Amino acid sequence: MRRYVIVGSGAAGISAIETIRKLDPSGEITLISDEMHNYYSRPGLAYYLTGELAEEYLFPFSRNDFKNLKLCHLQARVVSINPDEHQVWLNTGKSLIYDRLLIAVGASAVGLNIPGDNLAGVVKLDNLDDARQIIRLARKARAAIVVGGGITALEIVEGLLARGVRTHFLLRGETYWSNVLDRVESGIVLHRLQEEGVKIHFNTEIEKILGNRGKVAGVQTRDGRRLACEILAYAIGVRPRIELAQASSLKTNRGILVDSRLCTSAADIFAAGDVAEVYDPLSGKSVIDSLWGPARDQGRIAGANMAGVAAHYSKPIPFNVTRLANLTTMIIGTVGKGMDKDLVGIARGDSETWRRLPEAIAAQSDFDVNRLRILVGQRNLLGAIVMGDQSLSKALQDLIVNQVDISAIRDRLLQAGAPLANLVTDLYLKVREKDARPVY
Amino acid sequence: MNIKKFFRQDSVRRAALVQGFVVPDTSRCVQCGICSYNCPINIDVRRHAWLGIPVKDSHCLTCGECVARCPRGVLSFERTNLFAEQADVSGEA
Numbered sequence: 001m002r003r004y005v006i007v008g009s010g011a012a013g014i015s016a017i018e019t020i021r022k023l024d025p026s027g028e029i030t031l032i033s034d035e036m037h038n039y040y041s042r043p044g045l046a047y048y049l050t051g052e053l054a055e056e057y058l059f060p061f062s063r064n065d066f067k068n069l070k071l072c073h074l075q076a077r078v079v080s081i082n083p084d085e086h087q088v089w090l091n092t093g094k095s096l097i098y099d100r101l102l103i104a105v106g107a108s109a110v111g112l113n114i115p116g117d118n119l120a121g122v123v124k125l126d127n128l129d130d131a132r133q134i135i136r137l138a139r140k141a142r143a144a145i146v147v148g149g150g151i152t153a154l155e156i157v158e159g160l161l162a163r164g165v166r167t168h169f170l171l172r173g174e175t176y177w178s179n180v181l182d183r184v185e186s187g188i189v190l191h192r193l194q195e196e197g198v199k200i201h202f203n204t205e206i207e208k209i210l211g212n213r214g215k216v217a218g219v220q221t222r223d224g225r226r227l228a229c230e231i232l233a234y235a236i237g238v239r240p241r242i243e244l245a246q247a248s249s250l251k252t253n254r255g256i257l258v259d260s261r262l263c264t265s266a267a268d269i270f271a272a273g274d275v276a277e278v279y280d281p282l283s284g285k286s287v288i289d290s291l292w293g294p295a296r297d298q299g300r301i302a303g304a305n306m307a308g309v310a311a312h313y314s315k316p317i318p319f320n321v322t323r324l325a326n327l328t329t330m331i332i333g334t335v336g337k338g339m340d341k342d343l344v345g346i347a348r349g350d351s352e353t354w355r356r357l358p359e360a361i362a363a364q365s366d367f368d369v370n371r372l373r374i375l376v377g378q379r380n381l382l383g384a385i386v387m388g389d390q391s392l393s394k395a396l397q398d399l400i401v402n403q404v405d406i407s408a409i410r411d412r413l414l415q416a417g418a419p420l421a422n423l424v425t426d427l428y429l430k431v432r433e434k435d436a437r438p439v440y
Numbered sequence: 441m442n443i444k445k446f447f448r449q450d451s452v453r454r455a456a457l458v459q460g461f462v463v464p465d466t467s468r469c470v471q472c473g474i475c476s477y478n479c480p481i482n483i484d485v486r487r488h489a490w491l492g493i494p495v496k497d498s499h500c501l502t503c504g505e506c507v508a509r510c511p512r513g514v515l516s517f518e519r520t521n522l523f524a525e526q527a528d529v530s531g532e533a
Contacts, residue, residue: 044472047511057473060486292470321468321512328513390513394465 002027004306005088005096007078007244008104009033010042011292012273014061015299016102016306021069023307029071030096032078032088037128038066043292043349045131046323049159058128081248083266100268100306103245103256104299107238107274107290110344112147116209121216123233125152131159134233138163141230145170145219147206148235149177149342151322151349154189156233158325161196168227169193170204172341179340179350180331185371185387192325192369201227237344238290240275253277254345255288260312262302270306272298280315280353287352291320294351317401318351321393327369330393333383333400335375372420376413380406392421395428404431460517461496462507464489468514475506475515489514 004020004027006013017029040058047053066073076090081101089095109124111117121141123134134156138144143166146157153169154176160167175186190200201221209232210218218228240255251257251265255277262270262278273295277286289295294316304311319332334353346352370388374381374396380403384396399406406413409423466489475485481499485506488495495506507515 041471041473043470044474047472047474052509052511053472053474053477057477060471060473060490293467319467321514323511328511330513393513 002099002307003097004029004100004102005098006031006102006104007033007088008102008106008273008275009035009039009073010104010106010273011295012104012106012276012299012302013102014039015296016104016270016272016303017069017071017299019300019303020307021071023304023309027307029069030074030098031071032074032076032090032096034075034077035127036075038073040128042127045125045128046155046159048128048131049125049134049155050162055128078244081244081250081269083248083250083269086268098268101270102299102302102306103264103269103271103275104273104295104302105241105244105275107240107346107348109152109235110237110239112206112209112234112236114206114208116211116216119209119211119216119232120214121231122209123231125156125233125235134159134231135163137231138165141165143168143227143229144231144233145206145227145229146233146235147342148233148237148347149173149179149340150235150237150347151177151324152235152347153233153342154193154324156235157193157198160231160233161198165231166197166199168199168201168229170201170206170221172203172205174202177340177342177347178337179343179347180336181385182373185373185385188327188369188371188387189325192327196325235348236342237346238274238348239345240277240288242275245271245275253286255286257286260314261305261310262298262313263305270302272302278313278315282315283353287315288346289315289318289351289353290346290348291318291351292349293319315353318353319397319401320349320351322349324387327387328390329388330384330386330390330397332385332397333375333381335373335383335385374413374420374424376406376410380404392424395424399424399428399431402431458502459519460502461494461500462488462502462515463494463518464492464514465516466490466492466514468512470512472511474509474511478505478509480505485515494518 039061044058076092078088079091080089086098087095109126144160145168146153147170157167157169176189205222206219207222208220216232220226242252245252245256256271258264258271258276262272264271274290277288279286301311301313317333321330373385375383381400386393409427469489473486479485483497
């Protein structure tokens with residue numbers, strides 16, 4: 001009987017367990033996690049913060065679902081791994097022998113590292129406990145300051161706003177999430193936030209956090225201003241939790257380096273999810289995706305390999321749908337350009353592929369709050385951002401993922417004021433007709 | 441908007457609701473649970489989205505709450521075509 005040890009109860013870990021159980025009904029699976037709570041939807045925390053969701057709905061699995069997976073759940077932290085002996089040591093003093101080990105411990109928020117960051121009221125949004133803390137603080141707080149440039153920062157802003165806290169949003173530059181959004185898209189998001197009552201401070205950095213009796217009382221900015229607040233939330237990027245792998249002499253870069261089987265440099269040890277840095281044969285580079293979908297896929301591939309069924313991970317075209325200032329936004333393929341002042345490394349819900357400089361020309365159309373930006377390559381579409389109305393998103397997803405030849409419409413797409421939506425729809429319908437694939 | 445147009449829009453909407461069932465796009469789903477939370481008759485819509493199966497539960501009211509509330513556009517209505525001949529909604533719009 002094979003012994004599987006899974007470290008981490010996030011999307012990748014659970015997906016691996018589901019796969020292993022399917023392929024090996026009698027294997028012994030042990031799940032080790034330092035998370036107090038069972039498997040929950042991390043992206044759902046944003047909606048828990050805004051009050052659109054009750055806490056008990058964050059948990060997708062019922063007690064029965066866990067029972068069916070027949071696993072042993074230990075709430076503990078792995079302190080070291082001995083790859084030669086196939087043994088893991090826990091903080092409780094216990095040790096376990098594994099035949100196959102999966103590290104899926106995810107990533108955690110990068111710290112602020114400024115004076116005063118240890119005061120009560122300085123918060124992040126990594127897990128359910130953090131969300132609970134923000135909600136608790138928001139009950140009494142009058143003002144809050146949010147620092148950061150990615151999805152998580154915006155989630156916190158919207159959560160605090162929904163709870164009636166006067167919110168300041170601090171940006172180091174002049175745009176929001178410049179890795180991915182262009183100036184117009186960033187402008188749409190920020191304008192909508194301002195209309196909701198958020199005070200946005202551009203080109204503003206915090207010098208130190210001011211405290212009063214151990215609690216946050218405000219901040220002092222680099223340009224000498226003082227802003228009062230009771231909550232200071234930060235989301236300036238995430239860092240894969242690789243300390244355990246480093247201490248166990250596994251090969252790491254920014255994440256744990258894995259091959260296409262998601263196997264690390266040590267035999268029988270696998271890694272998946274936000275912590276894994278996966279080799280992408282297409283670009284010849286190792287990249288980190290901090291997205292829910294790839295985490296699930298990686299968990300599945302790692303699980304199959306652990307159970308003895310060979311499977312290889314090929315990096316899919318990055319795809320995410322999120323809500324920015326109440327606008328549903330689809331981001332797919334390559335869309336961005338370079339470094340973001342507000343982010344250290346990668347943001348949650350982000351893919352490094354987004355910010356490769358594409359050899360492409362952007363075709364754009366915007367009206368009211370709906371906006372469409374398509375990155376047009378030589379032969380096919382490379383990426384797209386659809387904000388607001390999502391009726392085109394399915395067509396674009398199909399055209400981009402399947403790398404459909406666009407030479408028939410390319411010239412017209414690039415003309416100024418081109419009817420992008422019509423051109424894309426016509427091409428999509430033509431392709432669909434040819435393939436006769438069923439589409440909803 | 442005149443009153444006639446208002447009622448026509450509403451009847452088109454209702455016809456679409458009656459004729460459809462909720463279909464998920466699993467690749468967009470992050471299992472947040474807003475769909476299940478907002479279902480007035482407690483159908484576990486999230487599980488359907490997760491497994492990639494349409495909500496064909498006979499109790500489903502096709503009220504559209506889950507479709508409207510999903511922040512990631514996972515859910516949409518698909519026609520069943522049961523009443524395709526009696527009322528072609530696309531023609532009325």
